[in-house]
Amino acid sequence: MNVENPSSALEVTQALIRCPSITPEEGGALDLMESLLKPLGFNCHRLLFSCSDTYDVDNLYARLGTAGPVFGYGGHTDVVPIGDADAWTVNPFAGAVVDGKLIGRGAVDMKGSIGAFVAALTRFINSRSSFDGSISLIITGDEEGIGINGTTKVLDWMTDKGERMDVCLVGEPTSNDKLGDMIKIGRRGSVNFNLRVRGIQGHTAYPQLARNPVHPLVAMLHNLLAEPLDSGTEHFPPSSLQVTTVDVGNAATNVIPAQAQANFNVRFNDLYSSEQVEAWVRERLSRAGFDYNLTVRVSGESFICPPGPFSDLISSSVKTVTGLEAVLGTTGGTSDARFIKDYATVAEFGLLNDTAHKVDEYCTLQELDDLSRIYQSMLEGYFKV
Known part of the structure; x- marks a missing residue:
């Protein structure tokens, strides 16, 4: 797939949207990226990673230059499924422009950011004979999936090869109401829990002959929800526990069930590690005085890269283009x-997030162009050219 004008964020993004790269399918998106980066002088490495019991994932690492400092960009070309195709007003993989909006799966999350960055790269590199340092890109096909054969393994590969980044911009959609109103310098951690309580099945008319697991489950959930984990920190909102399911699987009105379960998720700030969150949960579950089984799955730890030169660079570029003072x-x-x-020191900055994963996902053409100009300003500021 050819892009007539690779310095145009719109044309590059349209071409990426036209690649049906639903996780874990590559869909031609990484082939397109190579075709755009190689003419700029990038050395490209296609990295196919495998693991038992998971799907294979194709990834791309590209680098221009050999010296430091190294400006990195992290992104993903994989997208979530389209859902009900009939609910879309356009073909979700056509890259259609309607009334000043680019509509398509991945327009916001996050092919728009990649298109904006590649266009910014093209203009930056073509406008000068050289610059002091290197630029590298990590583009994965597994961010919307289970994340096993994607970025983590690319980073391991980089370590083995002696590759590094000093800073890394991740192009996730971070803006809320206007492009540039938020830069993310950290993320909350996430832990998923499955709580099971076993009882003894019986007739509701003879509760003395059974043991109802629903009652202690309700008591345990009450203990979890009765008091908050914390009230937040300087850069983080309060940690949050959200119950996502409560299941008994009992269709009868006169049967005490044998088992009850609940799933809940905790998004936690920098006051906790995942182990501390688990300890907090177990302490409150034990208050009910009943036996239980708890399965724990950690999605990620909380982290923050404190405000500094990199976040300042992004903020100043945002203000130059949009006039906004971005919130960290x-x-x-x-x-x-x-x-x-x-x-590396990492920060996230990209398009508005309000239509991510939705039907008729879109960004405006003005936002896409402004984002590309912000990215170019960042490159110029980082390399002081």
């Missing part, structure tokens, strides 16, 4: 920044 935040879900922060 940590809201939202997890992203691959949780992996990259162990290798």
